[in-house]
Structure formats: structure tokens, C-alpha cells
Amino acid sequence: MPWFLQDLGTYGIGLFTPTILARTAGHETTAGHGIGATIALDASAARGAAVIDALLIIGVLAAVVMADRFGRIRLQVLGFLGCAVGLALAAASPYADEPVRTILLFTGFMVFNFMTNVGPNAQTYLLAGEVFPTRIRGKGAGFAASFAKIGAVLTAFVFPVLLSAAGTGPLLALLVATSLLGAWVTWRYRIETTGMNLEEIDRGG
Template sequence: MGCLVPHGLQVRAGRRGGLDYPIAASYLAEILPSRARGRWLVAAFSLQAAGILLGAAAGVVILEAYPHVTSWRIMLGFGLLPALIIIWLRRRVPESPRWLAQNGREQEARDIGRALVGVPVQVTDADKERHEPPAEGVGAFLQPRLFSRQWRRRTVFTAAPWFLMDIATYGVGIFTPTLLASLTVHGANTTFIADDIVSTKGTALLDVFLVVGFLLAIFLIDRVGRVPLQLVGFAVMAVALCVLAIGSQLPGGAGAHLPMVLIGFGLFNMFMNLGPNATTFALPAEVFPSEIRSAGHGFAAGCGKLGAALGTFLFPVLLTGIGQAALLYAVAAACALGFLITLVFRVEPRGCSLDELSGVQATRLAPRVTPP
């Protein structure tokens, strides 16, 4: 069993905002067996699809019950409930045995290690070694080793596709109701609330494909690998966006070609979660060595959130400025670039231990041989 949380990073790291992605992914990657690591990483991440589907369903119910413009306040407040549940559940997560061993709490490390692997463990001398303290401030995020000759290929491989994927995911995903309304809901007798309800129902229907995509990813990721899924996902996302763009340019507009709109959105949602939305979360937790695993994942996630911010804020501006078709083609090009970067810089973790992937023999809590 390898290190659970890299060098001194505690599970209870709430004092630093934005650490949930790298801490959760690093924790899971380092306690899971190689044969099931990808499946469980994606399964944990896939709960976001359930949340998205629940959010869309809650939006439909709230809009139907309170059809006025302030209903968004109720929908926003609804998100507080799962957050409170997660705060309570997180308090039950055990500390990293590796971190405990390195800080002189060996008995706790043994107890938690045994609870995790089901057999007695011992703390080796290597586990007790204290490594150089983690960088503080900006240095904790911009880990110099991430850009060294040895690891920069993996930094590009994990960060750039996540950046490009989140441009598409957040741009198209958040504004799916807006796109649906502009593509398909027209007419002089419609009202803002009526259009909003129709587009929200359409979004809830299309969000089912998000769940299907994650289910397929859980089933396939340890069978076919992360890189093939990411490549197929980016390729189909680009094609799906082109289908939507072409539909908006046909005579009568997309509203006259509703099957194309549904196929385009359905394919985009399903293959996004079958591919890069699942794999970009799992890959950084697997391809970096333990001492920079959380830094690598944090940098990749940060690049992803930069892409999310660009997609969220620029999408409505560009939708008005250049129109639906041009914007959809541009996002399709971003997906095609994600495909190309994945192909060129690929590293496949399927079936490999974290030690094999890093090329470094990681320290570990070793199983203790007990007499019969």
C-alpha cells in the first residue's frame, strides 16, 4: 500500500481552499489496488453527474412551484444541503497512515493501515523519513518539479486537456438551457418563464446522458484504458458540437431539426463523461510520483478551472457576438486540440502500479509476516 497523502498534506486540509480535487484524488489513488484504481476514481468523481441531475430536477420542481424570477434564490440555496452532508461525512475519513508515521504517530498509522488493508502492517524506516517540507504560498501551487525535464510532459498531458475540456464542459453545460431555448424555443406567444421551464426540462432530460456516460466510464476505464477513452471522448464531443452548429445553419434553424439537436447534446454529454471529464480527474492522480502527486493534480485542476471560468464568462458574450454556429465550431476546435495533445503526450496508467508509473520505488507501509 503506497502513501495516501503526499508528504505532509493532511486529509483535513480545509484551511486551504481549492484542495479538494487533489486531496481526494491523491487519497483514493494511493489506497486503491491497481486493478480497480481507475474504476473507483471515476466512480467517486461520477457523483457529480448525480448532483447535476438532481440540480436540474430541483430546478424543474422549483420553477413549476414558484414561477417567478426570484426562484433562482431557492435553487441556489438548495445546494447547501449536500454540502452540509459532505462536511459531516468528511469528519469520518481516517488520516493518512504515511503522514502519521512521518509525524511520530506510529501506532495510529498501524491501526489505520490494518483497517484499510485488512492485515497487520508495520511502519518501516522508510516511512519514518521526513522529506523536505512542502513549499508555501505560490510555491505550493507552482511546484518547480512539475516543469522539470522529467515531468513536464506529464504536466502538459494532464493540464492542457483538462483546460480545453472545461472550456467546453462549462461553456456548453452551464448554458445548455440557454442554447436549447435559442435553438428550439421560439414564438411570439411564449414568455420568459415558459421558455425557461421548457429549456430546463430539456436540460434535465439531456442530463441523463451524463449519468450514462459515467456508468460506461466506470465499466470501461480499467478494461480499455484512460487514454483511449479520452481520445474517443474528445473526438465525439467535437463531432457532436459540429452537428449542433450545422443544425443551426440548416433552413428553418435548429428548431426545425429537433432530432439533430437532441442527438448533438446527447452525444456531447455522454462522451464528455465517458471520456475527458472522467479521465482528466483520474490521470493526474496516477501519473505523478507521490511527492508531487497532489501538486500535479492541483495544477491540472487549476488549469481546468481556468478553462471553466473562460467558458462560463465568455460563452454568453460570444454567443451574442459571433452567433451560435461560429461559437459551437470554436468549442469543437478546442475539443479537437484536446484530442491532439492527448495523442502526442499520452501516458497510459491502466494496469500499472503507482511505483511503475512514477519510475520511483515509493515508500510504503509493508505487510508484516506473522507466525502461524
């Protein structure tokens, strides 16, 4: 379930960051814009997305350093909470004036990208590969990954519809809720594998 919830946000933001940047920052094409202006606006949004996505790399490097030191569960919970904070900042951006609007949007997405890779985007892979008893470890990890990709596919098809129907703010607020739910589910059903060898986990199963 945490991996499914994480993929809703990660793929939603990852796939549609340029669209959200253009829409929220007020750079959508309007009547009177020619094809050249449209291409220029899309290119500008893509450059903004590239800057934001750099935080994904920093986040995963931080996860490599911190996973064994702080524990998978703690990082996953904190990551989900950080994602919620970042998405809340981005969700507030459509209701602010410039330059606050752009600052909230970019800051929110940067916080989200960093925290998702420090937390659930990295830790779900680790936990799924460690938490199951040996006899079902492959099946368990495969099931977890396949269930997560349901969230990814669902996001790819449903996110544009919701973005068009509800707007950026409400959609991002929904992702805030899924991130908070991910933190709760992780903590409520936690099995910490940090510092344990696979044989200990197997006996515990």
C-alpha cells in the same frame, strides 16, 4: 491542457444548454410575449436540458466500467473525438429547418454529454491522480485541476459574450476545434497509467 480544453466545452454546454436550446430551436422570447410566455419558454428549455443531462449519468457509469478495460488515454481521445462529433451536429442545427434543427441539436448535445463523461470529463481526474511521481503527485494533480478551472471560469464569463456576438453555430464550431485539439494533445503527450501500479509510474518519472 486536456483538462483545460475539456472544461471549455463541458462548462460551456452545461451552463448554457437551456439558453442554446431556446435560441437554436427558435424559442427565444420576442416582442409581444408576456411574462407568462417567457417563463413557459424558459421552463420548456430547462426540461429539454434535463433530458440531455441524463446522458451525463449514463456516460460516467460507462466510464467506470470501461476505464480499466480500454485504458484512460484511449477513452480520453475517443471521448474528445465524440465530443467534436456531437458539437458539430449541434453547430449545424441553426442552419437547418424544423424538425431537423431540433433533432440535430438534441442529438448533438446528447452525444456530447455521453462522450465527455466517458472520456475527458472522467479520465482527466484519473490521469491527474496517477501520472505524477509520488513526490509531486498532490501538487501535480492540484495544478492540473486549477489550470482546468481557468477554462471553467473563462467559459462562464466569455461564453455569453461570444454567444451574443457570434451566434450559436460559430461558437459551437469553436468548441469542436477545442475538442479536436484536446484529442491531439492527449495522444501526442500520452502517458498511459492503466494496469500500472503507482510504484511503476514513480520509477518511470
